[in-house]
Amino acid sequence: MDKLVIGGGVQIDGTIRISGAKNAALPILAAALLADEPVTVGNLPHLHDITTMIELMGRMGVELLIDEKMSVEINANTIKELTAPYELVKTMRASILVLGPLLSHFGRAEVSLPGGCAIGSRPVDLHLRGLEAMGANIKVEDGYIRASSNGRLKGANIFLDTVTVTGTENLMMAATLADGKTILNNAAREPEVVDLAECLIAMGADITGHGSATIEINGVPSLKGCHYDVMPDRIETGTYLVAAAATRGRVRLKDTRANLLDSVLVKLEEAGAHITSGDDWIELDMKGKRPKAVSIKTAPYPGFPTDMQAQFAILNCIAEGTGTITETVFENRFMHIHELIRMGANIKLEGNTAVITGVERLYAAPIMATDLRASASLVIAGMVAEGETVIDRIYHIDRGYECIEEKCQLLGAKIRRLPS
DSSP: OOEEEEEOOOOOEEEEEOOBOHHHHHHHHHHGGGBSSOEEEESOOOOHHHHHHHHHHHHTTOEEEEOTTSOEEEEGGGOOOOEEOHHHHTTOGGGGGGHHHHHHHHSEEEEEOOTTOOTTSHHHHHHHHHHHHTTOEEEEETTEEEEEOSSSOBOOEEEOSSOOHHHHHHHHHHHHTSBSEEEEETOOOOHHHHHHHHHHHHTTOEEEOBTBSEEEEEOOSOBOOOEEEOOBOHHHHHHHHHHHHHTTOEEEEESOOGGGOHHHHHHHHHTTOEEEEETTEEEEEOTTOOOBOOOEEBOSTTSBOGGGHHHHHHHHHTSBSEEEEEOOSOSSOOHHHHHHHHTTOEEEEETTEEEEEOOSOOBOOEEEOOSHHHHHHHHHHHHHSBSEEEEEOTHHHHTTOTTHHHHHHHTTOEEEEEOO
């Protein structure tokens, strides 16, 4: 298993390009299954989950053309198989996103339940109840969701009793070809949901209200082809901004948008960062100063993103003062804390809150990545720690960060990959 070796004590300084957002790209790739003409998706990040989604479509007989810039042309008219098999779905929960488009366009879908997910678990349950409200017949048997419809799905008024990003996306896609109007109440407001809606509109869908808690979709008879570039990755953007803040350095990020992460920029300014931005760039400069501790509480968009709390934990570890981090979105999101304590961090866990008192320095240690965003915080920890930090199980990082060591090297970080 590959490892990352990071030498600490470098103030990062430089310019890098931000990749397309994986969490926007996956539903947009699935949305191409709705069109009667080829759809081209650009600005795709080169990540394992993206290649898995492309492989899944290829298995279904969908014709795919990929160019050297990771633009993919998808022609759903060639589809032969309406099944998403377990061996692919188990590696990527987002495979469930093909359910709505397949059912709405082709009248049938068989999708394996995501790995380790019993049907009682809320998120998938919400997808299925919404589709049933639109007239779908759904059976769950042998670990598969088997869905069919007699003719077109019907528009419906659907209330999602918890905010679900993939549920909102699946039902919005299904509703584009339904007969009549669908209203999604308590819909997710994330920028990735808005990006999917904009892509569907470019394909000829009739959607309003995306970005608010109520999305209205008037079904249309068919969708056409288009070219659509995926939005920049706001979490990758935030991660490199925090890396610059924690190392007292400077970074300029190209091909990204400041309006995607207002809540993060506010907290970085509170920590003492000087931030400037334009239409497609953001610059952060600490002017060599130690950051100040900040307190955050995660919440669904437009609140502070749960995917950024691990990075702010490491910022607080070496900041002046004491800050608290409260996690309200996911349980088990503090697995990185124990690794940071091993590096000399002063952290007390009180339920779903971490109380972090900054220390002058952290010390290198062998540490283990536990999940995607926690892994990114450990890379930042390695940059600020004295000595050489070795991070094991970095396949988690590779799921969400394109070329992380190359980008960190461009910023002057001492980082290298040890192949397994």
